[in-house]
Amino acid sequence: KQEVTQIPAALSVPEGENLVLNCSFTDSAIYNLQWFRQDPGKGLTSLLLIQSSQREQTSGRLNASLDKSSGRSTLYIAASQPGDSATYLCAVYGGATNKLIFGTGTLLAVQP
């Protein structure tokens, strides 16, 4: 059974700081891993998708890496801004069941 864990559960940083969010998964037979952002009371917005054959993906100030063999991914946010405050979720797709399974999320607060 695929289990996805995100650490830390919550993070508060001052504006301008670089930060790293972590995601780990137990079944390495995945097709891809996605990072999502969720604002309070809203749906999920896809930030980055990393295919299993890729090591990293970048979009603006965001960089996501994937180490499939060790079951880990990181989301790096450079020069954080108050507008980055949200919950960040990772999800893995694939494995034996072709399901999209989520981690519990990291609640990020960027203080102005």
Add this chain to the structure above:
Amino acid sequence: NAGVTQTPKFQVLKTGQSMTLQCAQDMNHNSMYWYRQDPGMGLRLIYYSASEGTTDKGEVPNGYNVSRLNKREFSLRLESAAPSQTSVYFCASSEQGANTEAFFGQGTRLTVV
């Protein structure tokens, strides 16, 4: 640019009542999903459908049924609502394969009293 549309957005039910949450996608995706989100627990998969005509249980299927009516629509039914089913429900769709993003609806906030 509708994407994934869920209805209703909000619903209050009494214990024992039934209701169906509707989901439709216009991206011609094969896979569709229903999740529930509770505080501190991320999104938990209730049911998913890999293609039209197929459905399978996720992590928390008890108390729910689903119907994949056609390729576009995937509905979630609560036959006899319980307070433990108070949650925010999300529908999602994706294609199958390595380079496939999942797209989400805006959610249905359900309260069972």
